[in-house]
Amino acid sequence: MSSPEETKPTPLVRLTELPVGASGRVQELEGKTEVCQRLREMGFCESAVVEKVSGAHTLLCQVCGTRIALSDRAAQHILVEQIRRSA
DSSP states (O other): OOOTTOOOOOOEEEGGGSOTTOEEEEEEEOSOHHHHHHHHHTTOOTTOEEEEEEOSSEEEEEETTEEEEEEHHHHTTEEEEEEEOOO
């Protein structure tokens, strides 16, 4: 039996599903090794905090203090835990 203070873990969502203005912590990268390595080189490494600034087909994200444009296809490989809702 779980205690009342226990909270359910936040489900992981793809970066494309994160609402504009929200922030998430990268939990996992999926895909081919080369794709994951390139995303890590861009700053989308596990535990990085990402804010989705705008976009649908091309996403504008802020990660590690830098704004990066990312295709929705590339963003599909990034699984995040939402840590802050959009304003």
